[in-house]
Amino acid sequence: MVSDNSSNQNRLQQLKAFDESKAGVKGIVDAGITKIPPIFVRPPADYAGDDQVSGETTKTHFSIPVVDLADTASRRPEVIDGVRRAAESVGFFQVVNHGIPKRVLEEMLEAARGFHELPREAKAEYYSRELMRKVKFGSNFDLYQSRFANWRDSLFCVMGPDPLDPQELPLVCRDITMEYSDQVHKLGVTLFELLSEALGLKPDHLLELDCAKGHLILSHYYPPCPEPELTLGTTKHSDPDFLTILLQDHIGGLQVLCQNQWIDVPPVPGALVVNIGDLLQLISNDRFKSVEHQVLANLEGPRVSIACFFTLHLYPSTRLYGPINELLSENHPPVYRETSLQDFIAYYDGKGLDGNSALTHFKQPNLQIPVINLGGLYGDRHKEIVNEVRIASETWGFFQVVNHGVPLNVLEDMIQGVRRFNEQDLEVKKEFYSRDRKRTVRFNSNYDLYQSKAANWRDTLAFTKPAVDHEPQELPQVCREVALEYTNHVKELADQLFGLLSEALELKPDYLTREMECAKFYACVCHYYPACPEPELTLGTSKHSDPAFLTILLQDKIGGLQVLHDNQWVNVDPISGGLVINIGDFLQAISNDRLKSVQHRVLTNRVGPRVSVAYFFKGETAAKSYGPIKELISDENPPLYKDFSIDEYHGKFFSQGLDEKSGLDQFKL
Incomplete structure (x- = not known):
């Protein structure tokens, strides 16, 4: 009989071997596997929640809201209302007529695919788990904490607040990443203004809180999986930022947990997916919802997605974030305590994608009557x-x-x-x-x-x-x-x-x-x-x-x-x-x-x-x-x-x- 200690040691050795190969999940697929390695297999306990929450494709008529940003100046009240309802009820919505040219979207997806399909040796130069490195390639940031590894590789780029030197980016995706970064940041500013007004605040309120001051771009690559039912592309989680803008290709696989049911977020040509992050739920005092989502593994692929996270991340800042004063009252006391971004990110990264919201850790003490x-x-x-x-x-x-x-x-x-x-x-x-x-x-x-x-x-x-x-x-x-x-x-x-x-x-x-x-x-x-x-x-x-x-x-x-x-x-x-x-x-x-x-x-x-x-x-x-x-x-x-x-x-x-x-x-x- 194999002891738990022996089993854990064996798993650790497999994780280290995978990590030290610097080849990522694509390297495994390129080796011609027909079964996924044990480190990627969801443990039986992880399936227990599926008895209450289905992980399969839903048959519901519910769909993620779509907000049309065309002619926002003349339609502003209508657009604000659409953003408010989506942010308060679902936490996810898609935007169309957002101003980013179709060419830029297509070239960004193609460049991300191009990087991940470079030879292993070319990508290995960027492979790193160094916390402060601005551009790095890797697979599973929480590899050693997670219950099982996810079926994806990622290119991580810190684009601001300090401008990134373009020379730090891989040549294959350098120019388009800089162009897309500029365009998606402008869209983020627009969305933060709409979200501010949706909260009944001045348009620049969230911008004055530095919500759009910094952003990261993560290019995710999900290779085809021979046993998709045994693993996930990304484990259930919510995002540790203010706002996320996601560009996804035509493959699909993203799901949102809504009313205790997994809802597909199908790709819409030319659209971008927007979701509220944990930090925006915190400062809005639960007015806006940062909801859990996941990505399914798929026999088809590769799937490519580009996520822009609006956050200062680990940028030095003394600002503390807590519920916005203008949103508080006797009937709406603060739900969360104040925290720095560094403390929030440290807690989030430390626990990894464990299926639990980081927000719970930052809630005010839960008073209970005797x-x-x-x-x-x-x-x-x-x-x-x-x-x-x-x-x-x-x-x-x-x-x-x-x-x-x-x-x-x-x-x-x-x-x-x-x-x-x-x-x-x-x-x-x-x-x-x-x-x-x-x-x-x-x-x-x-x-x-x-x-x-x-x-x-x-x-x-x-x-x-x-x-x-x-x-x-x-x-x-x-x-x-x-x-x-x-x-x-x-x-x-x-x-x-x-x-x-x-x-x-x-x-x-x-x-x-x-x-x-x-x-x-x-x-x-x-x-x-x-x-x-x-x-x-x-x-x-x-x-x-x-x-x-x-x-x-x-x-x-x-x-x-x-x-x-x-x-x-x-x-x-x-x-x-x-x-x-x-x-x-x-x-x-x-x-x-x-x-x-x-x-x-x-x-x-x-x-x-x-x-x-x-x-x-x-x-x-x-x-x-x-x-x-x-x-x-x-x-x-x-x-x-x-x-x-x-x-x-x-x-x-x-x-x-x-x-x-x-x-x-x-x-x-």
Whole structure:
């Protein structure tokens, strides 16, 4: 049996032999092989992702957008809109009528082919892995890091920002490379101006960030492959630059990952392929998409492509790149931290084409709301759990609980029950449709439809305590049984949580339930968020805080709930079997701001439907008056809120709708 160490040593020897031959992949093909060497074979683990993402030619009707740059001066708004839509949704588009003569394109492809088909000895002069060398020939920059070598050779030329001495270029492609470089740089400047305006910025904004100051030209050569199904021309990756402009010949093989499906980018005569790079996604704060792409190996060939990467690469620069300030707001906080180009390129080259985006490494720390394990609540972990609840409620206002005692099958059945109700025939649902808040069971969409600035993308089934306790027959039959069962579990959990919160406030365990009657009344709100074709234009639920003491939320696996924490939106990722708990406005008021009721929202999604079930615990709604708890008030901590009734608070809340303002402001002293 061959050991892993022996196998690795054997592979390293094969890699070195290939590298030291300085002949590239073409040298292997010229030797007359009929099977590809082992170093090029994709390992079985690499195929695992193909179960979810097809690597075969797609049969979809979707195609990469084509943007016509003809007469841009008179058609500028139309062209900008086309560029914006392509950059935001696909990250790839083709441009026609771009101004580079057909002769230049054809001669550039022919010259690149001419270089790669020179005798091995002529190309060997340029063969190098020296990082700072401006003109070099090689095969697989990540040869020693990659899981498998790619079936291609490359000529790498740094054309700027310092002008390249033409004498450094191989004679066979010297003149046309200089001419093409000049022409493609001018096109890049035009595209950066259009992209700037697509972001709502001045035309020269991206140019002032030096996005077009430097560029590289890579001439790729993909020889015909005897076993194309076993390898790739280029592994799945995204580009470590601001923008890439690609010239490809007629062979094809380039594919883009779009909506979890590989889409062919077929050659269009006279067209150039444009794609957003990682650095432009970073500075646009995810407005523009740098998408993964790959090149298939092919029995036919050779395939030739010329990629122009707009980047300063390793050119000395002290500039740091981060999200553009003009694109940031409360709703769009920075997704990425600042980085220098040198650090970005070093990280990208160090990891190689491993199928993972380099952008992930430069994202801001991924904040997550606390998760509290209620296991051992009545044992030796009781004080520990009380402390965790206190910290989460004082700092976040949101937390998730696991091991809470509600059976997993009940959670799943409740989600399915809500889904069944919403997916019934419309005529059946109409029986429950009402805007009368006195009805104990009602179905509608947007309780604040006539007050809101924009309607939210959701439908809602709501029922209140009287329906469960006295009129269960009023509940829809398709979810009645599980709604009753789930409600009983949630009421028990609410009593436990109010006990923990009482102790977190250094009160008697039953204070919030017995003295304040926080759990006396509840309402269940079941939300259904259908898949949305344009999720960037709307919200599932607008920013708000809850008019309740406490909310217990069950959500399915889709996600979309976000919490505003330290002026940053934080995802509340679904946890299998978990429930989301959040402090409501009433509890913040009676705790005199000890506990926090924070604003949150729900994003829409192209994936769906999303289902959630929220129980709002609202206390005594009629005669009782609520204000800061006297045990929490002192000379050092005077009351911050005036007394109010729940009905009074609800009256103001529901009359103004989800206007993104806290209802607590109206009751502050």
